[in-house]
Amino acid sequence: MSFDALQEKILAVKNPTVAGLDPKPEYVPEHIRKAAYAAHGETLAGAAEAIWQFNKGLIDALCDIVPSVKPQSAYYERLGWRGMEVMERTIRYAKEKGMYVIADIKRGDIGSTAEAYSDGWLGATQVGEQSCTVFDADCVTLNGYMGADSVNPFLNTCKEYGKSCFVLVKTSNPGSGELQNVSAGENDTVYGLMADLIEKWGAGTEGKYGYTMAGAVAGATHPEELRQIRARMPHTFLLVPGYGAQGGTAEDVQYAFHQGGKGAIVNSSRGIICAWKKTGHNGEDYQEAARNAAIAMRDDICRFITIE
Numbered sequence: 001m002s003f004d005a006l007q008e009k010i011l012a013v014k015n016p017t018v019a020g021l022d023p024k025p026e027y028v029p030e031h032i033r034k035a036a037y038a039a040h041g042e043t044l045a046g047a048a049e050a051i052w053q054f055n056k057g058l059i060d061a062l063c064d065i066v067p068s069v070k071p072q073s074a075y076y077e078r079l080g081w082r083g084m085e086v087m088e089r090t091i092r093y094a095k096e097k098g099m100y101v102i103a104d105i106k107r108g109d110i111g112s113t114a115e116a117y118s119d120g121w122l123g124a125t126q127v128g129e130q131s132c133t134v135f136d137a138d139c140v141t142l143n144g145y146m147g148a149d150s151v152n153p154f155l156n157t158c159k160e161y162g163k164s165c166f167v168l169v170k171t172s173n174p175g176s177g178e179l180q181n182v183s184a185g186e187n188d189t190v191y192g193l194m195a196d197l198i199e200k201w202g203a204g205t206e207g208k209y210g211y212t213m214a215g216a217v218a219g220a221t222h223p224e225e226l227r228q229i230r231a232r233m234p235h236t237f238l239l240v241p242g243y244g245a246q247g248g249t250a251e252d253v254q255y256a257f258h259q260g261g262k263g264a265i266v267n268s269s270r271g272i273i274c275a276w277k278k279t280g281h282n283g284e285d286y287q288e289a290a291r292n293a294a295i296a297m298r299d300d301i302c303r304f305i306t307i308e
């Protein structure tokens with residue numbers, strides 16, 4: 001079960017964090033961009049090459065201390081097929097380096113379409129007699145607000161291929177409360193009902209550490225809700241974005257964890273991949289800067305929890 005593998009990677013490096021690979025061109029140091037543009041021109045192919053080199057360098061710098069990466073699909077989609085090819089290559093490379101890969105795709109659609117998404121991102125696409133794996137991520141992010149039939153095709157693929165997913169419950173953005181915090185049921189909220197649904201959808205798929213294949217997303221920027229979600233979802237692994245660049249702190253994210261620092265992983269994207277912007281070396285040191293930022297984040301969070 002894939003969350004077992006994630007939990008084990010976290011325990012092995014004693015680091016419950018995931019580095020988000022969200023590479024805007026301006027996040028890529030100049031020397032990498034220059035080399036890519038010299039080879040491919042200032043074209044989408046040049047931008048894709050720059051991002052690939054950047055990602056590869058980041059993965060090399062982080063793979064022995066950070067258990068997971070989370071490439072966000074939007075940053076690759078904006079470069080068309082060349083970007084998607086880099087996303088595919090990035091996933092493969094990170095897995096080869098022993099990292100757990102969460103493809104941040106936030107998909108949600110009717111069942112037949114969800115099935116197609118899950119084939120491409122987690123399972124395999126049937127081509128004639130051949131079953132072809134495509135992106136082959138370990139895990140995806142989903143928007144489950146369309147209901148069970150939009151998530152079940154992914155869970156079926158997760159069961160078949162030993163994968164997992166994270167479904168949005170309470171997102172980190174400032175506008176998340178407009179809908180998610182609306183009162184619903186008896187003294188409840190929309191996000192509370194979603195939390196219960198995810199526990200129900202995943203029931204029966206618990207792995208070695210007690211977590212189902214259906215994880216949940218709960219933002220670091222809403223610590224009170226995060227605390228409630230942790231209590232309400234005892235069998236659910238949590239992805240906690242919003243640390244760092246969005247203002248979430250180590251004190252806030254501590255509520256996401258069970259005893260022994262289990263059951264949650266905290267994401268930082270810009271805080272790690274843009275760390276070089278603060279060192280004054282024009283990005284020549286981006287690998288070292290990313291590694292130092294990842295270590296600082298780990299140590300910061302581990303002031304509040306013990307991983308064992």
Ligand SMILES: O=C(O)c1cc(=O)[nH]c(=O)n1[C@@H]1O[C@H](COP(=O)(O)O)[C@@H](O)[C@H]1O
Binds near residue numbers: 104141218242246270
């Ligand atoms: O699913 C996510 O990863 C996600 C959910 C959410 O509620 N908030 C959120 O910020 N994210 C993602 O987490 C990352 C946060 O990036 P930074 O703010 O740069 O650390 C981005 O890739 C977002 O798309």
